[in-house]
Amino acid sequence: MSFEDVADAIPGGTWLDDLARASARAAHAKFERPSRSALLRVSMLDSPRMDAYAFSDISRALQDATAKVGHIVRNPQGEITYVQPADREKAPLLQRGQAGNALFFGFPETSDPDALINDGIETLSERAVKELCDFLPINGSDDGALDAVLLQRDTIRNAVSDVVSAVTKTSSLGLTLTPTAGEEVTRSMTTEQARVLHNSLRESREDVGYETVTGRLDGVRTRRRIFYLERDTGSTIQGAVVPDLLDQIKVNLDRPVTARLRVVRTTTIDGRRGRPVYELLDIHGETSLFD
Template sequence: MTTEDLSSLRADVVSALSLPPMDFLGELSASSLRAMFNRIAPAELRIGGSAVLRVRLGSRQPLSREISQVTDAFSAAVASIGHEIRRQATGQSESVRPINASDYRKTPVFVQASGGNLIVMRPDPPELLEPLAQNTPSTSERAISRLANLLPESRDLDEHLVVRNAVGAARADRYALDRIAKVARITGGVAVEWETSSERAEGFVSVGQANELVKVLSEVELTKEVIEVHGHLDGARVKRRAFWLERQNADDIDGVVDEDVMPAVLANLDSDVTARILRTISKTKSGKASRPSHRLIGLTRVTNLP
């Protein structure tokens, strides 16, 4: 399809999107139409306002109060992660304060429509139907993307692995996971689909995963220490912020990566490195300790391993 054809098609799509939707299905159809066009269009022709978060609850029809609890939980989770993103950007130490009205205001997410067991949410107020001026996501978009990628990739993902990843996450991320897990328990699970003009991510929380997350995030004592290890940076996953470090004569290490460290990870893939890692061990009130979880907080390349 030529650029002229795409421009003509864009005009038709914008015309269709300019009509006010009559109901929830109209909202959903408009969202799908915009997303489909943006998948085939070059960056300069994509239609703004395409970022959408779809939250599907358990198979039964949720109650009105449950829908309210879900939207409150997602707003709080996004606000918490948004605060962490801004903290990392300014180099401040990890915050221990609870989120407040300012966090909600700086990282807004709005319910666009809901029907059945589906809730459609958007970051920031809906944008005008103009070509995207730049491909820089807002803090709300970055926070929702991070949340979607924090959630388990599958309902069948081993619960012990889900818990280990959660314990090793930043404080703001753990709070976000706890809020989502608590509503997943009462709604029969949660499935999240995040889609923008350039990204698509999915996350899930089953009832079993939610029960384990709530238990470990609310009833544990965390022991943390920063360790320095040497090894070969074998791989990473950008969206999931995961890393794998091979070590000679020792167990390999894997875990999550601080967002501001990811550029260094990408620049040093398949290289020998010295890594600063925050190792966390959780202990329940009954005294049961978990396997260590690891969070990469610093990285430098080395010429020869010690």
């Protein structure tokens, strides 16, 4: 009788019964379950010879995408569109080697000496790669996968966009993930699929808002109708000026003011945000104790 059978045979629902079942399943995982080292193989499909720059683009894209997906696996409520060093540290994808037009990636070892189970444990990196593969096409005819990407949350769209950008610049890819346990996962992305997704993901939307800020009116270019406002926090805003305000701006130069701004923020579908664009709608001088 195996430890798994022992766990299944334990009756009852008390905390002691739950503890006994958990102990038996832990023993099964440590002593009986076959395990292997997870491996991701990435093949370039278009060209018999690829240069080092192409391999670097592919490697960096997959590592960034893995770190982004790993972030939301750890923190499902948090969205990111730029990789932070902490994300790479927590979900690293380790390049193990290269053979011909194939790259091989591994995952961190679970080697805590105090752990009850070391072998057969899925790491955060492996889970992230599995989830990334869920959103990649199965083959060159899988148009449904392309549509599905556009319906995902920002971080997933952005992670897939990393892969798309690399494929667009280099070669069609074939990915084979051999997980710690379970069946192999195979995915691919052709350069044509990448071009279609690239165009879709770079479509943008504009969000318009309004802000009231205080600071010092630092300068103005009358001909170009551009103002410069130094916030109380120290940062500087520059933007367009409504023509009717030019005279009022000249009166308030180098003085504390309260400004009403129109702010336009552009965001692409893959979550990349452009710089905000400001337009000055109204301005009032602040009364100083020395006036």
